[in-house]
Amino acid sequence: MAPHRLSRDDARRIAVRAQLLDADRPGDPVEVAEQLGAIKIDPTSVIAPCEHTMLWARLGFPYEPGQLAKAVERDRLLLELDGAFRPMSLLPHLLVELRRWTERDRIRDWVAANARFRTDVLARLRAEGPLLAAAIPDTAAVARPNDSGWYSDNQVPRMLEVLALQGEVAVSRREGRNRVWDLAERVYPGDLADPTPEEARRAMAERRVRAAGIARHSGWTPVRDAGEPVEVEGLQGVWRVDPEALAALDDDPGGRVAFLNPYDGMLADRRRLDDLFGFHYVLQQFKPKPERRYGLFAHPILLGDRFAGMLEATADRKAGVLHVAAVHEFLPFDEEERESVRAEVLELSRWLGLPLSDTSDV
Structure with a gap:
């Protein structure tokens, strides 16, 4: 079939919505996992472990860590495998x-x-x-x-x-x-299907294109021939797009602010980040201290469909506070953007049960 054509703006909207980072929030951890395919586990807890910040970024304040444990350990709707x-x-x-x-x-x-x-x-x-x-x-x-x-x-x-x-x-x-x-x-159900290698390959590729919304044929997000071909304005090559995401493009709930853990799946495909969002993301954690621009474990700030800055914050549980060292703005925020980011910081503080420190810069 002939490739669809998309502007880069529309491609970004598809990617954000596929990752459940738009204004239409999902309902629970199972819904998030079904859409994303994986919720990364990492113990680094500058704010909170990755699995919990990934879920909070999508579910918001109603998310409680016990919901994830229940889905895995009691309901067996989720499982832990390969990190x-x-x-x-x-x-x-x-x-x-x-x-x-x-x-x-x-x-x-x-x-x-x-x-x-x-x-x-x-x-x-x-x-x-x-x-x-x-x-x-x-x-x-x-x-x-x-x-x-x-x-x-x-x-x-x-x-x-x-x-x-x-x-x-x-x-x-x-x-x-x-x-x-x-x-x-x-632990697992006794009636698991037994797919052939080709059936499994196809199913995994389809789940990946659904989670990504839009991605290149090969690379970090190996969607291969799943989805449908699409050309993105200003970008070389043919991409693959989830047809359901494409059909829902006009049904746009709008954007919001989201703070993403450095190991969030939205950030994993660095080339796609650069191509679609113009965001050249480098994890600061493993860089020598003098070379860090935004602190040890700063969280990228998504404003609607663009990456607008970095949140440098620490949950200091010993002191009982959330300390915001800085909100780094790639370009100066306008007043509405600044207030939206501040409101999300306050929501993060409320979710953690830690008031902002007196020295927080927000």
Whole structure:
């Protein structure tokens, strides 16, 4: 089919709405996960952990962290897998994709060399689960290289993660930030579909284009041939657009202010951010202090369909305050924009249960 044609303004509106960041807020964490496909888990808590700030940015003040725990641990409508909370509806297709990763030579050979260890882990969970990783003995014969430095020498968490990607174990719940593991058959539904690799590939691509709204055929957001072709004014190449998002373009509820965690999925595709929004985003967390422009973990500020600044703030729970070091404006805000950002800062303060510090700059 001939490509659709979109202005860059309309492409941005589609992207913002697909990520549930427009004025029409979703109802609960399950609705958010079904649309986005993944709610990133990260413990960095300058304001709040990523999973909670992602949900607050979309649901607003009514969101409570207990809602997420209930959806995962009691209702089993969401699950934790591969560093994110995901909708249970996506699991059969996701597992097909993730199992391919465990078939790489390096992983396959490590599992084969630790066949006895693998059996020990599964047997311990079958007999005693659910268990923390610390409660499972490390009987590994061969250790995996720790090139990244993120892991301890204990091989149990690494074996559990591989078995989770293979669909044999699952995170049953969390105790604080610690995962409690069990056999997948006791966590997941017993009637999971068994898609072919091609069915899974197609389903995952369709979910990605729905979550993105609009994206390039390949790259960080691999939508491939899902959706429909579209040309964006001023940008090279053919993009793919979610046909439902395109059809709803005229039904526009308008924009709002949103503060995005640096690990928010909206920010993951850096090239798309640059192309559509003119926003060249660089995570400051891993830059040397003298090179940081906006502080250690500043949150990008979305104003309608443009990234307008950075919120540099810290939830100081010991002092019992939210401290706003600065609201960095890429271009000077007008009075209405400034007041909208201030109102959202006050909403964030109210949601956290932390009053603004006396020295906050907002």
